Amino acid sequence: MIFLPALYSEDYGIPIISVGVIIFFAKIVDIISDPIMGLVNDVGFLKRKWWMFIGSIVCGISLFCLFIPSFTPNVIYLGIFISLLYIGWTMFQVPYLSFGYDLEKDYFGRTRISATREFFILMGLTSSVLLPVLFSVKQSEVIITYLALASGFVSLTMFLLLLREPKRKNTKSRPRISLLMKNKVFVRLVFAWFVNCLANVFPTVLFVFFITYVVGGDDAVRDKILLYYFLSAFLGMPLWLWISKFLEKKSIWIVSMISSVLFFSLVFFVGKGDVGLFIFISILTGICLGADLAIPPSIQSDLVDHHKSIFGEDVSGLFFSFLTLINKLAFGIASIISFSLLDFFQFQTNSVASDSVRNLLYFLYAGLPILLKLIASYLIWKFPLSKKNSQNITKKLYG
Secondary structure, eight states, X not given: OOSHHHIIIIISOOOHHHHHHHHHHHHHHHHHHHHHHHHHHHHTSSOHHHHHHHHHHHHHXXXXXXXXXXXXXXXXXXXXXXXHHHHHHHHHHHHHHHHHHHHOOSHHHHHHHHHHHHHHHHHHHHHXXXXXXXXXXXXXXXXXXXXXXXXXXXXXXXXXXXXXXXXXXXXXXXXXXXXXXXXXXXXXXXXXXXXXXXXXXXXXXHHHHHIIIIIOOOHHHHHHHHHHHHHHHHHHHHHHHHHTTTSOHHHHHHHHHHHHXXXXXXXXXXOTTOHHHHHHXXXXXXXXXXXXXXXXXXXXXXXXXHHHHHHOOOOHHHHHHHHHHHHHHHHHHHHHHHHHHHHHTTOOTTSOOOHHHHHHHHIIIIIHHHHHHHHHHHHHHTOOOOHHHHHHHHHHHHO
């Protein structure tokens, strides 16, 4: 999705503001589907494996249509298939995350599962940017699409055939979204997650534009920087998993966010042609990404047990649907804000950016995310659910 805004604005001639609006409204549809899928998952209508299978089919078709269209797409085409892609991913992701919760009850074991899951996701992301760099292909989005479809087919087939779905115990009552809002610990985590997601999404949305119009890089430079970024996150994941044996989860997350703030502040020293410096920054922030990906879902698993101990409900689907919902909401907000401001400053693709546009890119790409990371760190610093609390709850629930 990093390449999508630039692809549809630069290659297909759709105005940047239109791309932002389409992504925003597609995210609204996507956001609505998250709690619905969470409820469906917790009620037990169809096994989670079936939802994952259906969602993967919808995702595969939509991904192909978005990045390898048979004709020049327009705004309506973009809106239809990006919405279907988001809905399909929701159908897959919510049951997938809930599935992982049921596989492990140990405090550290949940971090291990979460880190392992993200480790392989990062492996796929690294491979997707490695191949274009190695073979110097111009249309990298095409090879990435085929790679995603092929690897998704193989891995999902193995998952469905080889992994047995854990049985879920009946709870005292039907899942109720209203009870989630009464869980203050959950609300704090969701708010911190939202702020941190915003901090992560602004650079994601603007990455291609920042590299092109501030650093002065082309497609090859973009692919190379992404390779170093994801490779660093991939190689750094075992480090965070090892650290999790000694530190509480919230402490690890705070360390990663503060480190990311320090490293990302170097972006303000990046100018035209400073590709080497930007790669150095990408390597450092990439290492931090591992904890950002693995720790929050692990904390969420502990929160599911915390909620179950208070309200007697197993609502892992709803809990994880809120994580995905918040991430998508942040993406939509960041997209509409970024592209609206770029349009307001009269930014035009395939042209030289003015000083005001470059300053805006600096602020949106680095300045605002740094501020948001600091706010998220403060919220997690005050997070009340400790390792000891979680272990006591687990012992109470499962013996």
